[in-house]
Amino acid sequence: MTGGPSRSAARVHGHDPVDAHDHTHTHGPRPDHVHLVRPAVVEEASPAVPVVVEHLHFRYPDGFEALHGIDLAVAPGEKVAIVGPNGAGKSTLLLHLNGIHEPVHGSVRIGDLVVSRETVRRVRALVGLGFQDPDDQLFSPTVFEDVAFGPLHMGVDHGEIHGRVERALAAVGMTGFETRIPHRMSLGQRKRVAIATVLSMDPGVLVFDEPSAGLDPRGRRELIEVIRSLPQTMLVSTHDMRLVAEVFPRTVVMDDGRIAADGPTARILDDDALLHRHGLERP
Ligand code: ADP
Numbered sequence: 001m002t003g004g005p006s007r008s009a010a011r012v013h014g015h016d017p018v019d020a021h022d023h024t025h026t027h028g029p030r031p032d033h034v035h036l037v038r039p040a041v042v043e044e045a046s047p048a049v050p051v052v053v054e055h056l057h058f059r060y061p062d063g064f065e066a067l068h069g070i071d072l073a074v075a076p077g078e079k080v081a082i083v084g085p086n087g088a089g090k091s092t093l094l095l096h097l098n099g100i101h102e103p104v105h106g107s108v109r110i111g112d113l114v115v116s117r118e119t120v121r122r123v124r125a126l127v128g129l130g131f132q133d134p135d136d137q138l139f140s141p142t143v144f145e146d147v148a149f150g151p152l153h154m155g156v157d158h159g160e161i162h163g164r165v166e167r168a169l170a171a172v173g174m175t176g177f178e179t180r181i182p183h184r185m186s187l188g189q190r191k192r193v194a195i196a197t198v199l200s201m202d203p204g205v206l207v208f209d210e211p212s213a214g215l216d217p218r219g220r221r222e223l224i225e226v227i228r229s230l231p232q233t234m235l236v237s238t239h240d241m242r243l244v245a246e247v248f249p250r251t252v253v254m255d256d257g258r259i260a261a262d263g264p265t266a267r268i269l270d271d272d273a274l275l276h277r278h279g280l281e282r283p
Pocket of ligand 1: 060061062064066084085086087088089090091092093
């Protein structure tokens, strides 16, 4: 298997991490089966945490202004879909939530923590970030080691690790896969294990970029069940409007680095003119 911890930092689209030495942000949860949540998982999960983004502006090092004043408040446990055309700024926004990007103006708050260089380690323990390609998050010889990596890196007591891994795998329907080799599993299974790598850190917020991309109908259905079952606050960027309609009560439409609309998903999906203006389609 390639790489060690440093591989997990390599993703991030080549953006400038606030702290390139802290790799915990790449580890996150993954989806799979139906019958996913056992009561123990719900009982022991960290409390969901609110997210508040205020007046957020961001410019890439080449001078490109990718975000022009984002205001967004997400309540604990709320599930929000972020939609919009390519280049709208969805990923740029999401990468602020765990300090991979640093605002030029404005602020991002995760619970009581304002995201900054000083807080970034604590923020990354609270915010689980899942990337579109699970292979950006899986680099160990076994599923167990991949799911254990985040908590071990955070200094979680060794005695707790087995329980953490077991709960995270149960939450994504992957119990029994501990000794399997991640890179020999199906995309749907790898995606679920990648989500487990985030869940094992006990995050209060989950952030996913295009989680359903590339999945076959069964893999997609299993992912939907996982997302529905997780109690964390969730912000998910996606082009999959059926996923949006089925899972997310609230939808934010982004375009050109701004929020173009924010409201109940049913209302957004009913507004043909709005969808058309931003290159979106009804599911
Ligand atoms: P989305 O996720 O909605 O497709 P992104 O957040 O990836 O959009 O990109 C928003 C804008 O920022 C796009 O115009 C993109 O070209 C630009 N961008 C993304 N990454 C970089 C970068 N590293 N340097 C300069 N511009 C970038």
